[in-house]
Amino acid sequence: MQRRDFLQRASALAALPLIGPAGSFATRLRGSAPLHVNGDRLNASLTAFNSVGRTPGGINRVAYSDADLAGRAFALDLFRQAGFTPRIDAAGNIFARLPGRDASLPPILIGSHIDSVTDGGNFDGPVGSFGALEVARSLREQNARLAHPVDVVVWQNEEGGTVGSHAAIGKLRAADLDKVARSGFTWRDGIARIGGSVDKLAEAALKSGDIACYLELHIEQGGLLEKAGLQIGVVEGIVGLRWSEVTITGFANHAGATPMDQRQDAVLAAAKFTVAITDAIRAEPGRQVATVGRMVVTPNTTNVIAGQVVLTVDLRELDTTKLERLQQRIEQIAREIGDSTKTTFQFRPLSSSLAALADPRMMAFVEASTKTLGFTHQRMPSGAGHDAQEIAQIAPMGMIFIPSVGGISHSPREFSHADDITRGADVLLNAVIGADAMR
């Protein structure tokens, strides 16, 4: 879908009156005061969780590690303390249900993950997981029984490639199970360690219609909200991604004896390429990003002009057409720099994903919830991948962002303020109530 069409449609839908079944709790709510979660309780659970998998380098709850198992045990306890009976599906995801009034309706699914990257923080994932549990708990405590069941989910191994949510939409292939996670366990062994059952993965697969919608609360992981001084991000979608490995071949030669104009310097070519694609990406409006994060030089010796550099380009953009155009521009820049530096550039696609657009109705529910609560907000893409991008393939998806201090994530310095976390959970709570009107 073109970005413009999509934004027009979303805007039109957001303007529609939200009509639910007459007399429903959700409908009654809309004219009155919004509900609130217990923010102190939510933040206390996050504070307690902050010691699980904590190392001198940061939070290390990489999927399937002992620390991840400890984190899951913590989460299961929290579900039980909240009065829920968690179950683990065949893929190892944790689910718990708050029953609805109408047994014929599929659940509204809310949740996130609790595994971390290496040396990460305590907010990427847990905020949305415990926030979702707090939303379900608050609904029940406040006797706000919705028509739909509300399912709370904690996806397994998000950081290793949204493995749990990928399995939940039936897309995990048998061959994938041999992949090795950061913890050193294969996905197969990892799923067994966390109580799943790879032989029954088909039973874990959700089809279109199995859930009413999916909503995920998450930290932004960037600095847009903080910079704009806004409280809530209404996610328009998760950007599409193109990862390329680029091999630059020059010619290794003596750093002292080879005149500057007779070199085929792969490091210089890589440097020119990095500068040029950064300039090109920044030259046009929009929130597209491109990153050269990995660079391996051969022979990597002080007094030898490099014969080869292998680097990666990570390109992301919400609009698929623009993503493709930017990728072509990057490859064109490579050809030009190859010519001017007497080197060759070879591109190998490492990974790519299409943008996962938020459902316009979900954006409208989040936006309405935000407005009811009186919070400031903006629409924005998610530059990071999330489980929501998987679930978007089988159900209407929406995401809620709260500010990350300093835009820092995947770092021990990752932090979000307690008030922002409470605001995010409040928005999720009232968005769920809004979504309950959907049929």
Add this chain to the structure above:
Amino acid sequence: MQRRDFLQRASALAALPLIGPAGSFATRLRGSAPLHVNGDRLNASLTAFNSVGRTPGGINRVAYSDADLAGRAFALDLFRQAGFTPRIDAAGNIFARLPGRDASLPPILIGSHIDSVTDGGNFDGPVGSFGALEVARSLREQNARLAHPVDVVVWQNEEGGTVGSHAAIGKLRAADLDKVARSGFTWRDGIARIGGSVDKLAEAALKSGDIACYLELHIEQGGLLEKAGLQIGVVEGIVGLRWSEVTITGFANHAGATPMDQRQDAVLAAAKFTVAITDAIRAEPGRQVATVGRMVVTPNTTNVIAGQVVLTVDLRELDTTKLERLQQRIEQIAREIGDSTKTTFQFRPLSSSLAALADPRMMAFVEASTKTLGFTHQRMPSGAGHDAQEIAQIAPMGMIFIPSVGGISHSPREFSHADDITRGADVLLNAVIGADAMR
């Protein structure tokens, strides 16, 4: 010394008539035809040597390895076949003497090395070593007995840091002996392996006056001669060198979620720096070179903006004042790019050496020899380091370059034509005869 002064002086000296002792062979020669080496024999020895330490990756005669020992055994045999009696000094260097007429005169020293880099070629070192032996052999065969003795030397471990010639000028420190060579042996153990004796290093030390002068034939290792279509390079000196390790500190962050204008990207800063210093070095006339040959990125992950890059800068220039000015310019560029990219640059000096200027008389002898032989030539600096730079500290030094095909060196593709090798040895032969006139 300023480059201009030095060139003026060299030029004035070269114009002087070369007066030797009346009636000496050398003096007699100058009016007549130049001598010639046996080029076929020289090239045959190089061809035979090409199988020693040959691996699929190239020549691997790294110092102190079994292949280096085999190379030295080959060289010792060659000395004996040529009728010389080689000796090994305490540092492991191989010496052999062609006696002179005047027992009171110190020797004219000629030679080079035979160890190689990893995956190197058969010309860097052996051409000058076997060339020097061929010169001494030719002098004796042609009954051209000089006043000075002629000593032929094969220095050990040139590629690992001119270790043998450094020891020969008495500068090798005890602490250096614990350094580990590419072969895995410490210098201490390596010297023992090649027949030296680290306890007697002082006996190997040459002082000022111990040798009359030093002349070294070597492949250019760059492409200047080939590009200019010239046969002989008269080396003006070995450039000074500044090696810096530069640590660029940014801030690691999420490659998807961090907007382009909120990054502190160490890879981007490294790229801008590499491009900018290359432009600065190329912007002014001269043969200065700067190389970023090593670059290590942290965390070096596709989807993480790099928080740190450690790179090296190898800067070389013959003129010490200019070298220092260029180093300051590079550090200024680093500060500017640090400011504009919100990163910091820290410089750590790794190594530095002053330029070793060729002696103007030696250049004049080489030039006179070249002219007598009718070869085309130019003066030029050596961008690569050589044993000659060590010996220049205790004696007048000169070097002769022959073309490297494609300017390629330290590579299995390193190559020099047999005719060029013969020409180089002929120039060395007649330069030695010229130098014999010195007192």
